[in-house]
Amino acid sequence: MKHFSFFKETFEPGLLKEIEKVSESKKIKAGEIIIDSGQIIKHIPFVLEGMVKVFREDENGKELLIYYINPFESCALTFTCCMQENPSEVKASAEEDTELLLIPVHKLDEWMGKYPTWKTFVLKTIRLRFRELLKTIDQIAFQNLDGRLINYLSGKSNSTGSRLLNLSHQQIADELASSRVVISRLLKKLENDKKVILFRNQIKLLKQM
DNA sequence: ACATTAAGTGATT
DNA sequence: AATCACTTAATGT
Secondary structure (H helix, E strand, O other): OOOHHHHHHHOOHHHHHHHHHHOEEEEEOOOOEEEOOOOEOOEEEEEEEOOEEEEEEOOOOOEEEEEEEOOOOEOHHHHHHHHHOOEOOOEEEEOOOEEEEEEEOHHHHHHHHHOHHHHHHHHHHHHHHHHHHHHHHHHHHOOOHHHHHHHHHHHHHHHHOOOEEOOOHHHHHHHOOOOHHHHHHHHHHHHHOOOEEEEOOEEEEOOOO
């Protein structure tokens, strides 16, 4: 199995063996849809490489970013909705070329009681995402697009490990369900405050935000 | 040189 | 904060 050291540290040996037995890995090309909303989820996705974007989409095709799944993470929403074969409430697509480890959902329940390390892992990813979600709910409720943008940018910077982000204003607007003009103006403000430098298709973050 | 796309701006709702 | 209409600047062919 790939990336063995991570698994060895996270899961106990018995569980490891079972994962190896029932999981299959799958390569996804950048941009490909992994789960559409309404679809029944049959596998728990586990990201080995690349990045998965989880988002909501309304009737007009306008999207709102929920979160990204990075390597060695799994999907909190899957854990919460798949146990009762509920359809997905969100769409997911590969942000980059991505490799997934797929685990059949019925194992989730079984392993919860059987393997403490599995339970810990599941609860931890749910807890972390939930906290993050609450934060964005706060921000939307208080209508601070300003703060949401800063949050978005520093999040991007963390996950790419770079201060220099390759993003157009339009892309940002799409992900935050806003409009290009508004994002441009907010970014301009940030630039005046010396928090960021703007280029075409690129944004450079200055210091900690 | 021209077309296309990204970003900036003022006015209006 | 969003939308419109328009300008300016950068990039591709």
